[in-house]
Amino acid sequence: MNAIEVNVKNGYKVIVDNGIFDKIPEYALTLADYTTVTIVSDSNVAPLYIERLKKGFLRANKRVLTYVIEAGEQSKNLSNYAAILSFLANNDFKRKDLLVALGGGVVGDLTGFVASTYHRGVDFIQVPTTLLAGIDSSVGGKTAVDIKEGKNLVGAFYQPKGVFFDIETLNTLPEKEMINGFGELVKYGILMGGTLWKNLLSDNLSLENCIADSIRYKAEIVEKDEFDNGVRALLNLGHTLAHSVENLSGYTVPHGLAVGYGIRRIAKACKNNGLLQNSEYEQIINVLDKFSLTYIAPFSDNALIRASVKDKKAFADSINIIVINAIGNCSIQKFKLDKLGEFFND
Ligand SMILES: NC(=O)c1ccc[n+]([C@@H]2O[C@H](COP(=O)([O-])OP(=O)(O)OC[C@H]3O[C@@H](n4cnc5c(N)ncnc54)[C@H](O)[C@@H]3O)[C@@H](O)[C@H]2O)c1
Structure with missing residues (x-):
């Protein structure tokens, strides 16, 4: 297992290994005692992985919500951003709860931007499932959505609390x-x-x-x-x-x-x-x-x-x-x- 430290002000670890997927909830729950966990994913990744992730949090007696966006860059937009904020508010997701980005860079950037602004900032973790997200977008705290005037034009620097990359998820990647x-x-x-x-x-x-x-x-x-x-x-x-x-x-x-x-x-x-x-x-x-x-x-x-x-x-x-x-x-x-x-x- 590789555990790489990102030593910024609110530092965190990037855990990279084969076959750690079912342990991710356990790792995440060492970060804080969250009540509710909301997993955001996309329409390709969710059917493959969301239930497995959900199960681990449920086993630890956490309340688990899921939100699935259409797969693809076109989903990294302000209307999904607003829809997720409303979903969280309507479901009593609190400032001390945890958001989980399960997917590629699209899900990661969008979820991170939601995390940076909901209640002026809530904890989130990245669970990258693409090579690009695993080596690049999930690390470093750049979050964003696209607007019609340009890609990634609206966003924030907001670091995750942890990144958990199970390389085995790449087995299903096209x-x-x-x-x-x-x-x-x-x-x-x-x-x-x-x-x-x-x-x-x-x-x-x-x-x-x-x-x-x-x-x-x-x-x-x-x-x-x-x-x-x-x-x-x-x-x-x-x-x-x-x-x-x-x-x-x-x-x-x-x-x-x-x-x-x-x-x-x-x-x-x-x-x-x-x-x-x-x-x-x-x-x-x-x-x-x-x-x-x-x-x-x-x-x-x-x-x-x-x-x-x-x-x-x-x-x-x-x-x-x-x-x-x-x-x-x-x-x-x-x-x-x-x-x-x-x-x-x-
Ligand atoms: N924040 C940053 O620092 C940073 C850096 C580079 C890129 N990005 C952003 O990342 C985005 C691109 O990320 P991406 O390449 O991961 O694209 P993506 O999130 O669109 O994922 C690519 C495709 O693979 C599917 N997929 C993902 N994981 C899968 C899996 N394990 N099995 C099967 N299908 C899977 C997705 O549903 C999608 O269709 C862009 O929006 C880009 O702007 C951000």
Whole structure:
């Protein structure tokens, strides 16, 4: 079992292991003596896992409520946010009770945002069931919903009380969702280097170790910059072009594939501009291919760059891009917008 500490002001543990699912209620109930537990999940995950989780809390004589949203990004919206708040209020869910996010990043972000505002903040735990949520979105306290003007535009920094990731839940995850998670996993590999990168290169990869290393890396970054004013931007490696691809494709290209493409392009640009050694560039391309991150965007560089300017990470006449100097050594570099085309030029 890996128990990774996230040492922020209200610190917590991320527990990662195979086969811990039925123990999660027991772990959660060591946090405080809750009366009511509300489990939020989605229409794909709930039929698979919600009864098992519920059973454990019932066995401990807790009152258990469940709330299931339609699966998919379109559910991460203000009307579900408001509906869950009303559900909690109508069911006498109190300030000292516990919310549980059971699912992927959509459920996690939405439930976390509810938790951050209901009664000005109630306890919540994350029970991620996708690779992306397990290594990325469940850790670090970013919660949000989308509005029509943009993704994740309304949200809060609000840390969970604990994260409990049973890797066995990935056995039911569709392959395309695994590949989505691989996009973020390769990102962590390049950022961290070391054991994680070696593992990704290996023919005998240990997914559990990859997951634990990614979380450890994310925890360290969050500890240094909980509110995303500095080094946390490193986690956007590959994401500027990825967001452009998602925008230009009307969100038909899955996030992980878009991130894979973003990493491919930034790695090539870094090699072409003399920042990254050719041998490491080739390793990156091989790892992207190995994890089926082979999508190539059909959009012109001009269109991609124009779209990135609209992205929320762009400032007036310049944009921060995460560059790869070496595997395990990335940095934040500010580019004048009119120089970006040159940088990405093949
Ligand atoms: N808060 C953060 O720091 C952060 C970071 C990265 C991404 N995100 C957000 O995360 C979201 C994407 O998360 P995601 O990729 O987990 O998507 P998701 O939550 O939509 O899950 C993907 C799909 O897999 C299904 N699913 C989940 N677990 C399953 C399982 N074990 N078995 C079978 N089906 C399962 C879901 O029902 C859904 O259809 C986006 O909204 C993104 O903005 C947040």
